[in-house]
Amino acid sequence: MAINVIGAGLAGLSAASTLAETGVFVNLISLKSPYRAQSVLAEGGINAALDTMGEGDAPAEHFADTIRGGVFLSDPDAVRGLTDNAPHIVEKLLEMGTALNTKDGKAVLRNFGGQKKKRTAFSKSSTGKIIMTGLTDLARKYEAGGLIKTFFHHQVTHIDIQDKKCKGVRFFDVYTNKEYYSPGPVILAIGGYNGIFPEMTTGTVYNTGDLLADLFDEGLVLSNLEFIQYHPTTVGIPGKRLLISEAARGEGGRLFIYKDGTPWYFMEELYPDLKNLSPRDVISREMTKAVSRDDTGDTVYLDLTGISPDTWKGKLSDLREEVIYYMDLDPVKDHIPVTPGIHFFMGGIYVDKDHRTSAEGLYAAGECASQYHGANRLGGNSMLGAIYGGSVAAGAAIRDAVMEKDIKTDPEETGIVGKEFLSERKVNADTAFLIRDILLSGLGIIRNKEDMEEALGRLSELFQREDLTGAEKKRIQLGRAMLLCALLRKESRGAHFRTDHPERNDEDFRKTTVARITDGSIDISFEDIKEVML
Amino acid sequence: MRFLIDIERRRDPKDKPYIQSFIYETEDRGHTVATALTWLNSIRDLKDTEGNSAEPIEWDRNCLQKKCGACAMVINGKPGLACDKRLFDLGARITLSPLKKFPKVRDLLVDRSIMEKNLVKMRVWMEGNASHYESVKDITYDASRCLQCGCCLEICPNFYDEGDFTGMAAAVGASRVLMEMGREEGREAYRTYERSFYKGCGKSLACRNICPAKIDIDRTLSGSNAVAVWKRHIKK
Numbered sequence: 001m002a003i004n005v006i007g008a009g010l011a012g013l014s015a016a017s018t019l020a021e022t023g024v025f026v027n028l029i030s031l032k033s034p035y036r037a038q039s040v041l042a043e044g045g046i047n048a049a050l051d052t053m054g055e056g057d058a059p060a061e062h063f064a065d066t067i068r069g070g071v072f073l074s075d076p077d078a079v080r081g082l083t084d085n086a087p088h089i090v091e092k093l094l095e096m097g098t099a100l101n102t103k104d105g106k107a108v109l110r111n112f113g114g115q116k117k118k119r120t121a122f123s124k125s126s127t128g129k130i131i132m133t134g135l136t137d138l139a140r141k142y143e144a145g146g147l148i149k150t151f152f153h154h155q156v157t158h159i160d161i162q163d164k165k166c167k168g169v170r171f172f173d174v175y176t177n178k179e180y181y182s183p184g185p186v187i188l189a190i191g192g193y194n195g196i197f198p199e200m201t202t203g204t205v206y207n208t209g210d211l212l213a214d215l216f217d218e219g220l221v222l223s224n225l226e227f228i229q230y231h232p233t234t235v236g237i238p239g240k241r242l243l244i245s246e247a248a249r250g251e252g253g254r255l256f257i258y259k260d261g262t263p264w265y266f267m268e269e270l271y272p273d274l275k276n277l278s279p280r281d282v283i284s285r286e287m288t289k290a291v292s293r294d295d296t297g298d299t300v301y302l303d304l305t306g307i308s309p310d311t312w313k314g315k316l317s318d319l320r321e322e323v324i325y326y327m328d329l330d331p332v333k334d335h336i337p338v339t340p341g342i343h344f345f346m347g348g349i350y351v352d353k354d355h356r357t358s359a360e361g362l363y364a365a366g367e368c369a370s371q372y373h374g375a376n377r378l379g380g381n382s383m384l385g386a387i388y389g390g391s392v393a394a395g396a397a398i399r400d401a402v403m404e405k406d407i408k409t410d411p412e413e414t415g416i417v418g419k420e421f422l423s424e425r426k427v428n429a430d431t432a433f434l435i436r437d438i439l440l441s442g443l444g445i446i447r448n449k450e451d452m453e454e455a456l457g458r459l460s461e462l463f464q465r466e467d468l469t470g471a472e473k474k475r476i477q478l479g480r481a482m483l484l485c486a487l488l489r490k491e492s493r494g495a496h497f498r499t500d501h502p503e504r505n506d507e508d509f510r511k512t513t514v515a516r517i518t519d520g521s522i523d524i525s526f527e528d529i530k531e532v533m534l
Numbered sequence: 535m536r537f538l539i540d541i542e543r544r545r546d547p548k549d550k551p552y553i554q555s556f557i558y559e560t561e562d563r564g565h566t567v568a569t570a571l572t573w574l575n576s577i578r579d580l581k582d583t584e585g586n587s588a589e590p591i592e593w594d595r596n597c598l599q600k601k602c603g604a605c606a607m608v609i610n611g612k613p614g615l616a617c618d619k620r621l622f623d624l625g626a627r628i629t630l631s632p633l634k635k636f637p638k639v640r641d642l643l644v645d646r647s648i649m650e651k652n653l654v655k656m657r658v659w660m661e662g663n664a665s666h667y668e669s670v671k672d673i674t675y676d677a678s679r680c681l682q683c684g685c686c687l688e689i690c691p692n693f694y695d696e697g698d699f700t701g702m703a704a705a706v707g708a709s710r711v712l713m714e715m716g717r718e719e720g721r722e723a724y725r726t727y728e729r730s731f732y733k734g735c736g737k738s739l740a741c742r743n744i745c746p747a748k749i750d751i752d753r754t755l756s757g758s759n760a761v762a763v764w765k766r767h768i769k770k
Contacts, residue, residue, distance in 0.1 A: 032596060032602075032604065033650060033682070035602060035603055035681060035682040036594075036596045036597075036602040036603065036604045037602075038596075038597070040597070040601055040602055041597055041599070041601055041602075094664065094666070095663045095664060096660050096664060097660050097664030097666075097674065097710065097711065097714035097715075098664075098678075099671065099674045099675040099678045099710075102666060102671070105666045123675065123678075124675070126679065129601060129678065129679060130675065130678045130679075133678040133679075133680075133710075134678075137658060137659040137660060137707075137711065138659065138660075140650075140653060140654055140658060140659050141659035141660075143654060144654050144657070144659070150650070152647070152650070153645070153647075175639045175643075175645055204596040204597050204598075204602070205595055205596050205597075205598065206596050237564065237598075237599065238562070238564055238565050238566060238568070238569040238598070239568065239569055239572055239598045239617075240598050240599065242599060322599075326564070326599075428578060429575070429576035429577075429578075430576070430578065
């Protein structure tokens, strides 16, 4: 038997390589090759308390910052594993030859949001691409050794769940439409659900969220769907939002808005402790407030003019090239107009600390899973969460599986997927934009009951339309669940801010929001989280 | 401005290709070939310039910001990324066709699986721990940025899909690991590099200026040739 890994980004490659390292056969199934994965877009870095900068950092501090950054909604046991293992993960990447910025063979670390100490290892501002290159090499080594069999340009038709047990996966070759069935456990590493907000996120086109919507429809439990990360510094380019990495502020960048005609560095005045490196949810909210004041302009600028030539050359040259190409501005001397944009989904598939989902034999890791980042993810923790999470999911799958690991079974060809099936999977662009606009009206940076209720009403109305495809209906259901999670969390916490409930309410809502479909209707509940002392 | 876009189309690899033309209008100088294709495919009842109904155009893409290499195609006769080619730089009449060096799938979609196979053949992975010599850091970083888009193979006079010569896309990957590996661990990879790349390269250097990631091919090859072919030691 083999273990099936769906997705070839950081989490999928990490899971596949961990499995192969222990001699387990892997079917690595992905619509795109690793070179096309969204992980290659990750920029600023990966957190690890390596303390190579002599600031006395320790994993316990990384743990505390992650818990505080997530406003106490993360699973403390999972975060403990994440932060304790982070130094080992980065050291291993260096051993593999990953081209991170180093000095005397040790990782150079930079400042990043929500953390006072330098803790973020990086490769200029192309860290995701560089780490993906290293992990792809590693997976290739196991592929050459026969332990990993790759099925790129293959898409999942159906995760076979019967009586809450995952039996295998059905998938097809999008080039030939040939379909296959592979029995055995499945690790989902399917990324975030950017497709819910087409053209409005920093992510990729093919991370549509449609498989997540399928799984939700079939009863898989999801959690914390109301927590959507708006990254403070993005700019619009054709077809998407372009991220201006947090590394820019980590290396000295400052945000300002014109107030009465002069620059007002509002983050520095309002948050003298972490200033421009406050958590992302805090900055995005303050930016939104700043542009809505009567005495300010309507644009927030990122000022990178104080960054030294050496830093531009050694740490941010790629970011500079990107800004020049897309904005016709040179950040060495020009200020960059920025607005918050959707960047990451803290919520997703409900998993335990070992990445088990609500279905036996089904695991989830990376952005599609929800447990490390709580109400707001710290910059530098997503790549870490994906790599660590992939390996933990692999470990759990090995421990849980009843299988003879040295017997290999190839997926069985089962036929050709039909035209009807393919058309039912289609989400038409006009419907996708409609769903997006409705969701944005309720799930912005600053929310309230009326807007969310109105959005829910509009989605319910849209759901009644007779010309919808199956995939469009499921996407609407996922959207409704996101809105319901937000509506029922009657407090403000992290990325979820409500003007009608502006305070944090630990007594009622220091809990995980749990969403499931029962008998065709969406059910939202709240589940206790283990106490944590910092 | 009004752009006339001629697209080479086929519904099946065995089909005879045909040209179908579409109009795209924009005044935004930032719009790219990718923007136009996305817009055309967003129309439910897409029509060509003759008024005939047209199926959605199949093409590969993902990041839309020059970082994933998916959207490589032949644009006005030259390989490039659809998300990198701005319409105003291409002129009022634009031709799009699939990369010709790879098996066709549908429309602008091709099967680039051979590139991954060549990376396996070239043994692009680390054996043992990396050296981390400061002297090679810039080259390994640069080579790590390779998109595996296939533009360098499309333009190469020596590469073809089922041939022994792996082309520059695999050599760039190999250069990283060759320079980071110890001599003992690298022995097999050196041989493969010499056999599958060095001896097959006709040194036309057609690939030199085509790379969308602007990888410095000369510097990369001078490093990997020195290590794998001339057996020179890398200075720390």
